[in-house]
Amino acid sequence: MNRYPMRVEARRDPTLSRWLWLVKWLLLIPHYIVLAVLWTGLVVLTLVAYLAVLFTGRYPAALRAYNLGVLRWSWRVGYYGYQALGTDAYPPFTLADVPDYPARLHLEPDGPPPRWLPLVAWLFAIPHLVILGALTAAGTRDNDVRISVLGAVVLVAGLALLFTGRYPRGLYDLLVGVARWNLRVIAYLTLLTPQYPPFRLDQGDTEPDPPPDDPAGAAGPVAVPHRRTGSIAGSVVALVAGVLLLAPAAGLGIGGGVLLGLDSARDRNGYVASPTLQLSTNTAAVTAENLVIADTEVWTRNLADVGGLRVTVASPTGEPLFVGIARQRSVDAWLAGTSHDQLVGFNSGAGRYDRASGATRAITDPAAQPFWLATGTGSGATLRWNVTDGDYAVVVTNLDGTPGVAADVEGAIQIPDLTGLGGGLLATGIVLGLIAIGLIVLGGVGIGRRHSPPPSAPGPAGPAPQQIPPVTVGT
Incomplete structure (x- = not known):
């Protein structure tokens, strides 16, 4: 079995609190806030690293150290929290490796990524992302929330702890295995290692050991990143300011x-038109009601050619149509007792309606009503109106008021030159954005340098994560 350069190790507490997992989400809020900033920095710095690899063939050591540190921090938080529930020891706030913490992550030395890899790493990772997404993503259907596979496993593990005080070993091994797979894929996407992650669920605390004749097994001691002294307050401030x-x-x-x-969508008269909407009803009218317009003076006071409304209706059968706009109360009084369809939305260009109760009957001469503010008639009718404050309704009917209306409607609003x-x-x-990216890179590089080896020589040798001596962690 080939040994993957990203080594994800864990050590489950001998005893775990029955109830602590119920409130870990609250205890982890400070970590979640910090990780939101750190992961924003990771995304930006990974894009910078992509460019560096593409044009220079090198992955800057400070960027590598920062990204690796964010993965370490995330793994500790996930192991304590709802990725594994493996320990009750609160995770430390640091990007550095913490030898005595039960969850550790180590990246073994590897060659530089190929220059072409940034162009296709995301594409090659899609099969992994599809599988992991199926395991970790929860779906919804008709407002009925469905829990993900891993969410169900964590819930069962938590309930087992709550009622029996025991954490089923098989569930724990599965959660750690999926977390290990996920971290390997992220390491590949961030180019921390150019080695393609295996389609393999390596469960349990430790990575699978390579055969004795595997060269990777005889790699010898691994390097521990050198930690520089000095304040990183300026780097932290730059990173946070850039993210904000x-x-x-x-x-x-x-x-x-x-x-x-x-x-760019304005016509020569300054109108921006909506897509054509198909209306159809077996009643006498289709209405768009409760169109509340307010504060028109604020945005039309000093602007010319603004605030015009245009509604165009066309009959697919050539039937003469009527379109009008009026105060909502006038339309309500006119259509009282007459069944009509109120437009509430649309799907794929076709209207959706609520049916107003009443008799399905013809309405008397729509164009002759005195309350209209603007109207249009004909098989291709157009209504034009300068908007004012108020509550309005738009009505589309046949010109003779008979039931059975079909129309293709296009609305347009007049706006000023926005160039x-x-x-x-x-x-x-x-x-x-450029300033923000510059601050993030400046802060991330400054933080990463504290955990990267000096350029002249590798750091002192240290044990690999799987050789951590056992430590008793209280509940």
């Missing part, structure tokens, strides 16, 4: 891109 800047940078960039996309605003937001987002 990413959210507004992404928001500004996405907002600017959306505005530029809307601007300047969208471009400014996008540029600001890009600048902030």
